[in-house]
Amino acid sequence: MTQEQQQSLCALIRHLGAQAQTLRNAGLQVDKKARQDFVSHADLFVEKEIKHWLNSHCPQDGFLGEESGLQAGEHGIWVLDPIDGTTNYIQGMDYWCISLAYVRQDAIELAIIYAPDRDEFFFARRGKGAFLNDKRLMLREPDPETVVIGMGRSSRAPVEDYTRAIARVINAGMEYRRFGAGALMLAHVATGQVHAYYEEHMNSWDALAGMLLIVEAGGVSNAFLDDGGLLKGNLVLAGCVDVQARLSALLVGH
Template sequence: MQDSYQILETAIRAAGKRAQSFRQSGLSVTTKSRQDFVSQADVAVEAELKEVIRGLFPDDGFLGEESGLVQASNPENNGVWVIDPIDGTTNYVQGMDYWCVSVAYVKHKEIQMGFVYAPDREEFFIAKKGQGAYLNGVQLTIHEPKQGQALLGLGRSNRRPVQEYCDLILMLDKQNIEYRRFGAGALMLAHVSSGLVHGYFESHLNSWDALAGLLLIEEAGGQVTDFLKNDGLLNGNLVWAASPQLWQDLRPLLSS
């Protein structure tokens, strides 16, 4: 079974490199919504990963941003692989380095495994439940920010009112808390686990953007909201994830 996970890791790396080659050769981009774009790279990367996963784990289900849900052969005993082929598509299309491939595995209503690969940055994150979180082979441990130095990552979903996001910014300003919005939730969550930012909040995130990063944070010693409650796998959910004390301190203001 270990060989299967090594094959999957190799496939994720290859898929990220293929996305890079698509961008270098030119992209055909169509608009999905005001916030989202889809390119032939999204579709091709998801299809490539889906083929590998089906070969390795034929009884498991699949949930992809582009292709939707395929149920497991026996949902009670088999899990679901959840994939965002390119998170941060706008950044990717614009030639920025802040985008990633995100893959997670959910079984028995728990996130069992997560991979986040940012090819332009050469960052490969991996976490397995109960086995720690790693960036390029180095184990990660979350530390609390120094007093007055917390830096939050933010996301804004067009599925929620824009005024809600404006109120969030005003609240953080009153709390003297710095924030950044980089446009790729999966990678920002991974960067909580590595300490680049100390927490991440978004009022609604889809499961393919959230699950891998949430496991990374948990396995690195952070605290996260229960994303899978209320059928978060299919419906998405609020995300608040951070170092433990920061999570507790800001939870009443962010997740109420």
């Protein structure tokens, strides 16, 4: 992707974020996919517009979208959640985002996360650093007694697993938060607002962009793309180096 194309894609995502705000303010058509799992016509609109741009500018790449599924390609693949945190978005909360990642040869190469209501535009390229509104992000290890982690709950895992994980975290002297948009919580790990993120199972369109942001800010993540993670999803554990290791010992495999 050229610098000009990169700028054009970022501008499109900013524009579509504003369009999603306008659509919400005008009144949304909302359909239910499953229990507490919704899709609005804004989700469908944003995905359609980004997919069209990518097909026009990167025709040899594939595409994987939460709403439209997989389109095979010859080179890399773009992975999109048009609105992560749809319930928050529908309810008028500010904690939602557009999340886009580019994967090639089993490596996450590019990440964009945009939270329109918060005016937060995150961008990362592999080996080039992570940025929030053009300011470089650099993680620092927290005091072990002040650790706060994000913990997502997957509908594809038993709720009892989630409550047991919360108990282990609290008993280990850490705090946790859950805000209902995993992609944005991963991005906020890269800013240091929370120190790691854990979820027993995430889909790739929710996880990949935020995981690259964390790594490029100086953190670490598990190998999400192993074992078919791109299409099947996987566990997510990413954050500051020491915190991630502490959580891995506490939560993974239990």
